[in-house]
Amino acid sequence: MSSNYPQVLLQNRKPDRIATLDEYRQSGGYRALKDVLKDYSHKDVQQAVMDSNLLGRGGAAFPTGMKLMSVADDAAFPRYIICNADEMEPGTFKDRVLIHADPHMLIEGIIIAGYASLAEKGIIFIRPEYENAARILEREIQIARDEGYLGKNILGSDYSLEIIVHRSAGRYICGEVTALMNALMGKRPNPMKPPPYPTEKGLWDKPTVLSNVETFACIPHIIRNGGQWFKDLAKTKNGAGTKIFGISGKVNKPGCYELPLGVRLGEIIEDYAGGMSSGSVFKACLPGGASTGFLPRQYYDIEMDFDSLRNVGNRLGTGAIMVFDQKTCLVGATVNLIEFFARESCGWCTPCREGLPYILDLLKRIESGDGEPAHLPMLEQMGKFLWNAYCAFAPGAVAPLESLLEHFGDEIQEHINQKKCPFK
């Protein structure tokens, strides 16, 4: 490794077990909660998070402080705080690693964010594939309650909060905030179009703040060390914090690495992921999950931060980096990605329900050697239509397609010219 970056979120990570409550406390855990309940108003907490420039780590990068502040002073009660542990973005496994490393960091983060929005009820929404993590959380929530960190009058203060774990039965769209709330209410989880926004009328029509696992885990550290410290963790000027990058695909050491935001892609691959697999040369990666675009070789040294990826027409997403090599057919990869999205589309609105199978059909023809030059403008046009869909699912789904057309047009053309996949 070229340098040792500070470990914040994964500082207590162990190879084979979770950090216990005592281990978490020895590393400073629950100190932020004590300070907050003693010396901070809930608005002070909102301001502290705002000052840190923390952006949501679930993929949308919305400023967390702003979300907390958007709960109006006179908003109704009870209010809800929801942790999104659904993590169904293909390629993403950081939240699983984080929960298995240090569950109390997440629990403390939810309690502090709950206090900032004066929520009385907390819910962790978790995918069924993470049954182990769900059991760990239920057990550790009980331990936190026994210690007075949860329940009535937390640590002798006026603030009370209960947290429960809600198991989903598995569907990608449940990660979308409004769909997730429908799921929690026992309704078919189709998304709803705001307004009203969840912080105004969310779960059971009550004000609801929802964030991702990694986002919550940042909050105790921000309270303890301050917003400036958090901003200084990032390598880029406008960035803030560390990021858990989950890297997979054609690298020697796939896994989760906590690194400063703004670290270069090449550095992650070479110094942390053990370099490219034997015989593999970097061709492209998806920088942040399946709903981001292919990032070609020319951006190998890009700074991995929200702004820098946005500047090249891409997104940091969840920070799940999937690496493809020179032997991988990116038309084939896109077929796989669109197949996923077509299957997971909730079917509520026409552009998404009808558009994705249409795109899939065209791509499959090209991949199998039946492609025609006329298919290219058809793909482009249908990609544009998908931006008219009801929620963010479809625009995310076309990100790989649009980047394929932009950066790998030659590869598509080769399929059409050779009347077969050139990689087979």
Added chain:
Amino acid sequence: MIPADLRQSLKEHIDQVEHPRELAVDVIFAIQDFYGNLTDEGVREAAELLDMSPLEIDQLATFYTFIYRESVGKYVIHVCDSVVCWVNGYESVWEYLCRKLGIQAGETTSDGLFTLLKVCCIGYCDRSPAMLINRKAYGNLTAEKIDEILENLKEEALQNAEAGMRKSE
């Protein structure tokens, strides 16, 4: 019909929450665990317990990946077919399983032990190719590893069956 003690425990749980339907998935899972899959009878029972219509239960049941409206084997194998596993050879894992078990997607082995399904990314991309069997994840799959996993499960099923017989004697 679900047993009285299961009905009672579900009812007690439902009585404790503000909105019964927030437990819809939990109740469906519990009923599915009893029958092996969510039967028509199970749909009606869930609806009655939750004060929802059977149609509302079916709206959920047909939406979610891990609720089975058709009968499945004792072990449901969900093989990840998303992009990282695709890059790392999920197709050979899938073909091997089909050949080994003698079934195709959605089918169950004649001994009623295994059902084979594809599933989207299960979040084990660092141990790809991966699959999930009854919610337990298995990664870095090879033919040898799959053989071992299936043998262990067969052994486990046999022991459970013997234990069940002893209990009923």
